[in-house]
Amino acid sequence: MGASEQHFLYQQVAEDMRRAIGMGTYPAGERLPSLRRIADHYEVSLATAIQAYQWLEDSGFIEARPKSGYYVLAQGCGEACEPEISTPRMKAGEVTVGQLALDILAEARRPDIINLGAAIPGPDLLPLKSLSRIYAGVVRRDVRLLGYYEEQQGNAFLRQQIARRLRVSGVRVHPDEIIITNGCMEALTLSLRTLCKAGDTVAVESPSYYGMMQVAEQLGLNVLELPTHPRDGVDLDALQQALDKNLINVCLFMPSFNNPLGSCMPETNRKKMVAMLQRAGVPLIEDDIYGDLGYDSVRLPAAKAFDKKGEVLLCSSFSKTLAPGYRIGYVVPGRYFDEVLRRKFLGNIATAATPQVAIAEFLQKGSYERVVRKATRYYQQRTERLRQLVLQHFPEGTRVTQPQGGFVLWVELPEHINGVALHDAALRKNITVTPGVIFSPRGDYRHHIRMSASMVGLDVMTDAVNVLGRIAHKV
Amino acid sequence: MGASEQHFLYQQVAEDMRRAIGMGTYPAGERLPSLRRIADHYEVSLATAIQAYQWLEDSGFIEARPKSGYYVLAQGCGEACEPEISTPRMKAGEVTVGQLALDILAEARRPDIINLGAAIPGPDLLPLKSLSRIYAGVVRRDVRLLGYYEEQQGNAFLRQQIARRLRVSGVRVHPDEIIITNGCMEALTLSLRTLCKAGDTVAVESPSYYGMMQVAEQLGLNVLELPTHPRDGVDLDALQQALDKNLINVCLFMPSFNNPLGSCMPETNRKKMVAMLQRAGVPLIEDDIYGDLGYDSVRLPAAKAFDKKGEVLLCSSFSKTLAPGYRIGYVVPGRYFDEVLRRKFLGNIATAATPQVAIAEFLQKGSYERVVRKATRYYQQRTERLRQLVLQHFPEGTRVTQPQGGFVLWVELPEHINGVALHDAALRKNITVTPGVIFSPRGDYRHHIRMSASMVGLDVMTDAVNVLGRIAHKV
Numbered sequence: 001m002g003a004s005e006q007h008f009l010y011q012q013v014a015e016d017m018r019r020a021i022g023m024g025t026y027p028a029g030e031r032l033p034s035l036r037r038i039a040d041h042y043e044v045s046l047a048t049a050i051q052a053y054q055w056l057e058d059s060g061f062i063e064a065r066p067k068s069g070y071y072v073l074a075q076g077c078g079e080a081c082e083p084e085i086s087t088p089r090m091k092a093g094e095v096t097v098g099q100l101a102l103d104i105l106a107e108a109r110r111p112d113i114i115n116l117g118a119a120i121p122g123p124d125l126l127p128l129k130s131l132s133r134i135y136a137g138v139v140r141r142d143v144r145l146l147g148y149y150e151e152q153q154g155n156a157f158l159r160q161q162i163a164r165r166l167r168v169s170g171v172r173v174h175p176d177e178i179i180i181t182n183g184c185m186e187a188l189t190l191s192l193r194t195l196c197k198a199g200d201t202v203a204v205e206s207p208s209y210y211g212m213m214q215v216a217e218q219l220g221l222n223v224l225e226l227p228t229h230p231r232d233g234v235d236l237d238a239l240q241q242a243l244d245k246n247l248i249n250v251c252l253f254m255p256s257f258n259n260p261l262g263s264c265m266p267e268t269n270r271k272k273m274v275a276m277l278q279r280a281g282v283p284l285i286e287d288d289i290y291g292d293l294g295y296d297s298v299r300l301p302a303a304k305a306f307d308k309k310g311e312v313l314l315c316s317s318f319s320k321t322l323a324p325g326y327r328i329g330y331v332v333p334g335r336y337f338d339e340v341l342r343r344k345f346l347g348n349i350a351t352a353a354t355p356q357v358a359i360a361e362f363l364q365k366g367s368y369e370r371v372v373r374k375a376t377r378y379y380q381q382r383t384e385r386l387r388q389l390v391l392q393h394f395p396e397g398t399r400v401t402q403p404q405g406g407f408v409l410w411v412e413l414p415e416h417i418n419g420v421a422l423h424d425a426a427l428r429k430n431i432t433v434t435p436g437v438i439f440s441p442r443g444d445y446r447h448h449i450r451m452s453a454s455m456v457g458l459d460v461m462t463d464a465v466n467v468l469g470r471i472a473h474k475v
Numbered sequence: 476m477g478a479s480e481q482h483f484l485y486q487q488v489a490e491d492m493r494r495a496i497g498m499g500t501y502p503a504g505e506r507l508p509s510l511r512r513i514a515d516h517y518e519v520s521l522a523t524a525i526q527a528y529q530w531l532e533d534s535g536f537i538e539a540r541p542k543s544g545y546y547v548l549a550q551g552c553g554e555a556c557e558p559e560i561s562t563p564r565m566k567a568g569e570v571t572v573g574q575l576a577l578d579i580l581a582e583a584r585r586p587d588i589i590n591l592g593a594a595i596p597g598p599d600l601l602p603l604k605s606l607s608r609i610y611a612g613v614v615r616r617d618v619r620l621l622g623y624y625e626e627q628q629g630n631a632f633l634r635q636q637i638a639r640r641l642r643v644s645g646v647r648v649h650p651d652e653i654i655i656t657n658g659c660m661e662a663l664t665l666s667l668r669t670l671c672k673a674g675d676t677v678a679v680e681s682p683s684y685y686g687m688m689q690v691a692e693q694l695g696l697n698v699l700e701l702p703t704h705p706r707d708g709v710d711l712d713a714l715q716q717a718l719d720k721n722l723i724n725v726c727l728f729m730p731s732f733n734n735p736l737g738s739c740m741p742e743t744n745r746k747k748m749v750a751m752l753q754r755a756g757v758p759l760i761e762d763d764i765y766g767d768l769g770y771d772s773v774r775l776p777a778a779k780a781f782d783k784k785g786e787v788l789l790c791s792s793f794s795k796t797l798a799p800g801y802r803i804g805y806v807v808p809g810r811y812f813d814e815v816l817r818r819k820f821l822g823n824i825a826t827a828a829t830p831q832v833a834i835a836e837f838l839q840k841g842s843y844e845r846v847v848r849k850a851t852r853y854y855q856q857r858t859e860r861l862r863q864l865v866l867q868h869f870p871e872g873t874r875v876t877q878p879q880g881g882f883v884l885w886v887e888l889p890e891h892i893n894g895v896a897l898h899d900a901a902l903r904k905n906i907t908v909t910p911g912v913i914f915s916p917r918g919d920y921r922h923h924i925r926m927s928a929s930m931v932g933l934d935v936m937t938d939a940v941n942v943l944g945r946i947a948h949k950v
Contacts, residue, residue: 102627102817102820105624105627105824106626106627109623109624109626120623120624121622123619123622123623126621126622128618128619128621128622129618131621132614132615132618132621133615135614135621135829136611136612136614136615137611139607139610139611139614140607140608140611143603143604143607144598144603145800146601146603146606146607146610146798146799146800146801147596147598147601147603147798147799147800148584148595148598148799148800149580149584149595149794149799149800150800151581151584152577152580152581181823182657182822182823182826182827183823183824185821185822185823185824186822186823189821189822189823198673211820211821211824214817214820214821215821218817218818218821319624323621323622324621324622324623324624325620325621325622325623325624325625325827325828325829326621326827327823327824327825327826327827342577342689342693343693345577345686345689346660346664346686346689346690346693347657347660347661347664347822348656348657348658348660348661348664348802348823349580349658349660349686349802350802351657351802352657352800352801352802352827352830353800354610354800354830355827355829
């Protein structure tokens with residue numbers, strides 16, 4: 001319950017109100033209960049009620065009308081303007097998406113670019129200064145750390161800190177069950193290499209993270225895309241069907257805030273899914289890199305929490321929450337520990353020690369929760385604002401996800417608008433968005449883009465979406 | 476010629492004398508020319524001549540007899556006590572050596588261990604303090620470096636510094652032709668993954684670095700061992716025969732100071748080898764990790780220097796010269812650049828930025844040559860001393876390489892002495908040596924061990940070899 005304790009009271013009130021608005025309890029244009037009544041209802045102070053309404057106003061859910069009160073703003077079209085459940089072909093095949101995927105991060109590094117594409121955390125939301133102070137201290141103090149190869153498995157102190165933090169998501173492991181990696185990508189790649197041989201089939205959510213499509217391509221794996229709901233994640237009936245037909249060797253899912261959908265699989269589904277997979281003897285690679293960035297005050301248990309057989313390989317990192325530049329991630333590989341560790345050694349012997357110790361000390365000092373909560377609240381506001389801007393400026397028929405965590409949106413454009421063409425035209429205006437085609441192994445999602453709300457200020461965002469909207473009308 | 480300029484004059488004199496002793500110009504027991512004559516002959520000061528003789532005495536080549544002069548000490552049996560050229564089966568096969576290889580580094584990390592096994596540079600010879608100062612400065616100054624993913628290809632400043640340094644080994648490349656990796660192991664693994672598919676055959680020196688055997692095993696490659704001379708490296712006639720029979724897809728060699736042999740391929744052979752391989756259309760992965768640790772004052776050109784087609788992939792790192800804990804290496808992949816870079820991205824996106832900048836600043840400050848020269852002189856003495864101790868204490872018939880660089884020895888024991896048994900018995904006395912079996916894909920070299928002279932002081936080394944000798948007599 002560590003995560004929820006850190007959540008401010010006003011945030012819980014605001015979240016509950018937001019849900020009520022989303023469900024239509026308070027339709028657009030309606031006057032909301034007075035602050036006094038809210039304070040009474042939630043048993044909070046008036047100040048807290050004011051904070052909650054302030055947050056809802058900042059996020060664009062409500063507006064204050066002078067001398068009248070607070071009113072619900074039109075939320076575009078509610079669930080109707082979210083994309084529907086995906087309907088991939090459910091036929092495993094080789095990956096054919098190419099170089100395009102690799103240009104995205106490079107574009108985002110251009111100093112003149114307005115990044116609405118790459119999923120990089122906002123640098124102002126990262127505790128860079130405090131981390132750097134700790135890091136510099138470690139470098140100067142533990143001089144001899146640099147003179148040795150670190151343990152292949154990773155620094156023991158960091159593993160201890162991670163084991164402690166994992167309890168928040170219901171995962172109880174000994175520090176010795178954890179392997180430190182150079183970021184989450186390495187954790188995922190090592191896991192996939194361990195579990196698969198060429199010709200095997202890996203099942204993924206549709207759409208899902210392009211990096212993994214590329215890895216699958218490189219390893220000669222087939223990818224089976226499963227129908228995925230933009231709110232609840234992978235469709236379990238479809239998964240069961242595929243399991244019944246023995247179509248799947250391994251699953252690679254992001255139950256918490258799939259990139260690009262932002263979907264979050266409900267707890268009951270997680271439990272059911274793990275049981276289904278374990279009955280079928282199919283291991284699950286769980287990509288939890290966005291797991292700590294959920295908007296809800298309660299952190300759901302990871303799928304790994306329901307793992308009884310050591311068949312769930314939990315992968316994550318600090319790249320989205322603390323700093324991508326550290327390149328520190330980890331994998332809890334269950335019964336595949338020895339094989340994953342061996343591959344880690346053969347890949348690069350061990351991860352550098354000093355950044356590991358720096359992150360461990362930061363975690364130990366205890367401000368991780370606060371830092372991540374603050375960033376998450378910001379991402380939620382920004383993502384919501386970006387969503388509204390897109391619905392406002394993009395051509396009619398555009399649908400946008402309403403993510404439950406993270407900082408990206410999945411935008412479904414009218415069918416005649418090509419996402420790659422939009423990307424290309426936007427880039428000429430120094431704006432980058434991520435074309436949807438790379439989130440599918442065979443270049444589906446042609447009229448989709450992924451957008452990131454993490455890196456640009458509100459004014460720049462407003463102007464840029466305006467420009468994008470005009471481009472989208474023309475493309 | 477950067478390297479040779481840093482070489483002290485006395486060192487050149489000593490080296491020349493050492494060679495004369497090795498060639499029998501001055502046999503054991505013979506009185507050496509007087510200091511005055513040496514000074515005249517080499518056109519150096521008397522002080523320099525004294526330094527040279529001092530060095531030879533410290534290294535155990537000569538002894539001073541009071542009021543009489545300097546005399547040549549018995550060098551065991553000269554070339555006769557070096558191992559002969561290896562005679563592997565020259566039949567490609569799968570790799571079967573297992574877990575043993577992975578325990579070596581772990582053993583060396585035990586605080587109570589006397590490490591005569593793992594090839595880790597001596598921590599007192601690394602510029603750890605000065606590096607740490609620079610590193611801490613970078614961390615505090617470039618706070619925002621940590622907030623981004625570094626360029627996939629690696630930090631531009633570091634690539635510039637590496638490109639400059641590569642000129643010393645005759646390699647002229649643009650910084651944009653270099654990819655930074657997490658150490659040399661990653662550079663080698665990425666190269667091998669890029670060039671090979673399962674079932675391909677990679678040719679290696681025999682014996683050669685166990686890590687690569689493991690990678691080959693994991694990738695399902697066959698390994699073809701080539702006869703290798705402990706002084707001159709791989710036998711080119713054997714290589715040509717294998718090429719003529721189309722047995723080889725890729726070569727992976729360490730022309731400079733093969734681990735474990737310490738062999739150094741002569742310049743003419745390097746040139747000839749590259750031409751042979753390029754005629755046959757077989758790419759070469761050149762592992763140059765020990766390249767800067769040659770005892771000779773002149774650094775030979777890397778094989779890459781003779782590469783006209785972009786078919787030599789040069790791999791190296793700073794793990795043996797500056798600090799293994801940084802995990803910074805690089806590959807110059809020639810015409811395979813795009814494919815290697817893609818694999819780097821899919822492996823772990825990018826290498827952490829700050830240690831890259833720290834190493835770049837260290838290189839720029841210009842003390843790299845001096846630091847490495849000093850360490851190399853030390854390694855040469857220590858390796859020579861270890862060699863003599865082994866010849867003195869180990870059973871008759873033991874042969875030891877006389878390496879030309881690096882800090883490891885390859886010890887051939889009498890046939891009835893099992894290297895693994897020796898390793899096991901030594902470990903019970905808290906001494907670690909590396910069993911020879913892991914340097915061959917199918918567990919040959921059963922009566923061999925690799926020893927490292929880098930990490931223990933002279934007294935401890937003397938006692939430990941004494942203990943090892945007693946064990947070897949009993950095993």
